[in-house]
Structure formats: C-alpha cells, structure tokens
Amino acid sequence: MKFTDEYRDQRLAKELAAALARVTTRPWTIMEVCGGQTHAIVKFGLDQLLPPGVELVHGPGCPVCVTPVELIDKAIEIAARPEVIFCSFGDMLRVPGTQRDLFSVKAQGGDVRIVYSPLDAVQLARRHPDRQVVFFAVGFETTAPANALAVLQAHRLGLKNFSMLVSHVLVPPAMEAILSSPNNRVQGFLAAGHVCTVMGYTEYEPIARRYRVPIVVTGFEPLDILQGILMCVEQLEQGRAEVQNQYARAVRRRGNEPAQELIRHVFQVVPRKWRGVGEIPQSGLGLAPAYAEFDAERRFGVATLTAEESAECISGLILQGVKKPHQCPAFATRCTPEHPLGATMVSSEGACAAYYRYRRDVAAAGPVQAPAKG
C-alpha cells in the first residue's frame, strides 16, 4: 500500500539496524514518548533489531493510559444518567475506574457510543435535541484541534445539549517531569511525530538545551522509528543535544499555526493529574472561560469527585520509563486485558497491553530484576 509499504521495507530496516550497530559504542537508553510508537515497536518487533545496549523505554504518550482514574469515574457517573448519550473513542471504554468501566455502564443500559470524531458527537446532539450528548475529550495536542472545532461548531449552532468532559494533556511538561525525576534513566527522546505536526518543535528546543538531551521528532512507521533511534544515538555518541526532525514529511518547525490558534482560542493551559504519575503543573488543557458552558464537569456537577488508584499497579513507573511491564509482579497474572489493574493494560497503545499482546514470550521468562532490553 502506498505511503506505508515504503516505510516497512525489510531490506532498508536491516540497513538502518546495521548502521545503528556501527555507530553504537556503549549502552544508551532512549524513550519513545508516544504510545503509537510503542505500539509500532512491539507490533513490528523493532526492539529485536537494535544492537545490544540500546534500550527503548516506553513513555507516557498514551492518552488512555494517563487519564486519571477520577476522570474515568466522572465519565462513568455522567454516562450512567438516562438523559445522556456518552460518546468516546473506543479504547476509553475498557479503562477501569474505581468500581467499573464504561463498557459495564453500557451493559447496564447506559447509552455509551464509540465515535470516530468529536464532530460526530456534535451531529448526534443536533439529531437528539431531547438528550444531553457528552464527548469524552482525551488526548494530546494531536486531538485538541478537532475537539476545539467541535466546541466551536456547537457554539455556532447554539447547541445547549452538547458538552465535553475534557482531559487533554500536553507532552513537553511530561518530558520535563521525567527528566527532573531522581529516578530518570532517559538519555534521549523520540518525540511524538503527530503531536509535532500540530505544535511544531520549537517548544522542545529549550528542553534539549536545559537537560542536555537529544530529541528527535519521529514518525510511526518501522523505518521512521529505526531512523529516529539512529539519529538519536548518533547525537549521543557525538555528545550533541539538539532537536532534529526525522518526520520531515509531516512536521514543520513551527507546526500547524491555524490549529494552534484554534487550541489557544478554545482551551487554556491548566494543571492536570496524570494517572500513575500525579499532578504536573501546566500540563493539560481545559476549556477557556468563554466556552465554560460546554464543560461537562460543571453541567453534571461532578467536578469535585475524587478517587484513588489501585495500589498494586506500577503504571506510574512504567509511564516514566523506570520499569518495564514484565517487571511488574501483577503482569499477565492479576493484571490482564480482561481485568486490567491500570490503563496501561487497556489501550493497544499502552505499554503493558502491547507487551501482553506481542511480547509474552519475553514475559514468560518471569519478572526480571535488572532492566532488560525491550
């Protein structure tokens, strides 16, 4: 298939792996930030092509995984109301709240629907003026422009029965939180290509300088990721710490400025809790005061609801790259995709689910003590 096969070529992948082996003289730890990259790495087995010592750790870039449990509980509370049509992207439905998940709400009569675009939810609100349509707006900077558009459209249409439960998160503050942690092992980053398509990469330049860490904006196909790793290792070997753009076919330095304008217009930067990590200042987006009428937390009075996470789940350590999924004692035993303890076991982008689906041969060896290569 055009535009994918070119980036999955086995011969080129082997050439990149060989080039990587030639330039690597010592161990390096690199974090791929985005869950889409984690998914591609385990799906295509890219970690198996790396030279010994180059270790990939899986970052906090899965929106499903970092959505805090209390927000899931809020979603469940709203979705269970008879007047509500609750719309969400598919993989949010299986994320466990403290008591149950959105699929269970659906099984018990809640009107929970999977949509592919927030604009579909706006359409539903137009078609069902007698119902309250709520869209669960999760995601990074990538999904924010479309969600902003949905709010704008609802505003223009004067819809009184549309609202959003917003849980948007931002990448750069999370990277800084990881780099500032005393447990940090990350020496270089593959930045999330699609986030940078929207935001560009100027905001990564101060991070690279301040923390002396190379950051390579990287795509999602196997050859993209291998090339991103190669560029990152070359920088590390040469003692450089720059922002480079591997994903030049989609990303410009300043990104998509109209989309950024849209985000700034509809949302404002707020502190945000990250599941398993805790609150990170200035790390999320909430609706700007001018659009507060579309805030589902206000409309349904759930803003004060709080919840505790499972004590056993180590997803926080996994999202920060401190531990690998199979190093968790609950992995594949008490925590499985059918009965996830944490969100990293739910989404196909979650590191634990990806390991469960694709790398149980590694995991079958049991929890390991030392950090093992992917």
Place this chain on the structure above:
Amino acid sequence: MERPTGLPVACPLPLTDHPHIMLAHGGGGRLMHQLIERVFLPAFRNPALDQRHDGAVVMVDGLRLAFTTDSYVVQPLFFPGGDIGTLAINGTVNDLAMCGARPRWLSAGFILEEGLPTDTLARIVTSMQAAATAAGVQLVTGDTKVVDKGKGDGLFVNTAGLGLIEHEQRIGPDQVQPGDVVLLNGDVGRHGMAILSVREGLQFESPILSDCAPLAGPVLALLEAGVRVHCLRDLTRGGLATALNEIAAAARVQIDIEEAAVPVIEPVRGACELLGLDPLYVANEGRFIAIVRATDQDRALELLQAHRLGEPPALIGRVTAGQPGLVTLTSRVGARRVLDMLSGEQLPRIC
C-alpha cells in the same frame, strides 16, 4: 482470583468474572471462551460437544453426520456484498464444511420485530433461497416468532444445518502435527470492514464488499482429491488470529506465520490503517484455513486456486512442536512476535 476493587464476590458460583453479559462475551475472543468453558460446557458436557468444533460430528447407524447451529444478528441487515440472509445460509454451510461434511439440510428460525417492512423480509428470504441453491442445500424446516416493537433489532435469524461426512478422514485440532502447513484460501478482512464502513458511515474510494461465500466447494475438493487435511477453520469473528490461537491451544502446538504472506486487499488495508484495526482480527465470511500435511501443500494450493475467492490462496505458516498454544508472527520488517487472541472486539485507537 483477586479483585482489584476488593468487592465481595456475591454469586456463590463464580460463573465468570463479569456480573453482567458484555458485548465482548459475543466477540469471539477470550471472554467468549470463558463463557463457553465456565457456563455452557459444564452444563451440557458430552463427547460430541467436547470436540469443541464449529459443529458436532455424530454417528447414526454407521453414517457420520455433522450438525451445527448459528444465529445471525448483523446490523445493518443489508451490506455491500450480501445481507443477513446470505450470511445465515453461508455461515451454517461453512460450519458444516469445516467439519469436512457435505452440507445438505438447513432449518431457519426467524425472530421478527413488530413493524418490520414485509418487503424487507421478502428480500432477505429471496437472497436466502439464492444462497441455498448456490451452496447445494435445502431449507427443510423453519419457525417464525414476532416480538414487540423495541424488543428486537428488526430481524434475527437462526439456522441449523445437517451435513454428511463422506470420507474416512478425521478432521480437528487433535489431528494437527508439527511439520503441517497452514493454507489460507484468500485475502482477509473484507466482511468486517464492509460492515464497519456501512455502520459508521465511512466512505472509501472503492467500496469494500463482504467476502460472504459458501466454502463447501473448496473443502470437498481437497478431501475428494485425497489431500490429508488435519484441521479446518473458517475465519469469522476474531478473524485469522483468533482461529490460529484456538487451534494452537487445542492441538497443543506452536504455529508460526508470516505477516507478508497473508493477503489483504488495498482498500481493507487502508481502512484498517485509518481506524487502527489489525486485519488479522477482522471477521471474514468466505475465508478458511486448512492445516494440511506438508507433502500435500502444492496440490492443495492448486485445488484452492481452482475454487478461488478473491486474492490467490497462500501458504501462510507452519506448525511446530515449539511452545504449545503459542502463535507467532514474523512481521514485515523480519522480527518475530506473539500473535495473541483478543479479549473482546477490536477497539479503534485514539490517535
């Protein structure tokens, strides 16, 4: 089993880990297997059921009969490449074919919702008749029930089928041996994506048609030619990946397949990429795998080619002694990984 929330287990018989039936219990994945293992098998246990096949094989006066049933609840009722009627005939015909039987007689039970246009029913019955003729089966008995408006989804159909086994071969996971080859009769993913595109109002440049088709022809051709067929499985709910996992688990063998060898047509690949779905888990209604003796592979592929549906049939993998129950896939870039069974239905990813 420990519960994350510390809730007491209310039911004295922990039938499943879920207090309510979830859609995923019907998704063909791990939850459905739990339901079968914990609820149905203990209640009905007998040797024919214990074969755990798409249909049961029973003996009557020296005759070997295959017997199966299936219910059809697809929405929309009409989709590109077929409708619920063609599905109800071919699905049951194919379950019989997967037992190595020649499908002969079918029953049809209709559950109609009050208010269903009679014309809709007539169209569906007409296509059932056409599908039955094409598959060489007769509808010999039936039943009709009507439920109140709002208590059904337009129309549900159940069909049951009887077929005759006219050969001496035993077909089932217990016959699978290390060294066998895995053959696939065409490209995968069409039916699921055809349904999804209508259901979600997705439009593609070229519409994806369901692959719904009767499979008794190619199966009987293999058997009549004396190809040593060890196991057959049609790739319905859960798709190719689920079928391979079921067989590997039941046969206690490892199966290794090559991703690049599995044919997927461009529109299906494109739609799957767009939605974040894996075509290996998408449902088919006219595709099956035949696990055959390696020395028969060329002849078997020729016969499948003669009964070709869609893209050419392909050898996609091999059975090894390896790790019982494990299915591995060698990806396009040449690395190997686990090909797992899903817990329920595939969920579209966020970004």
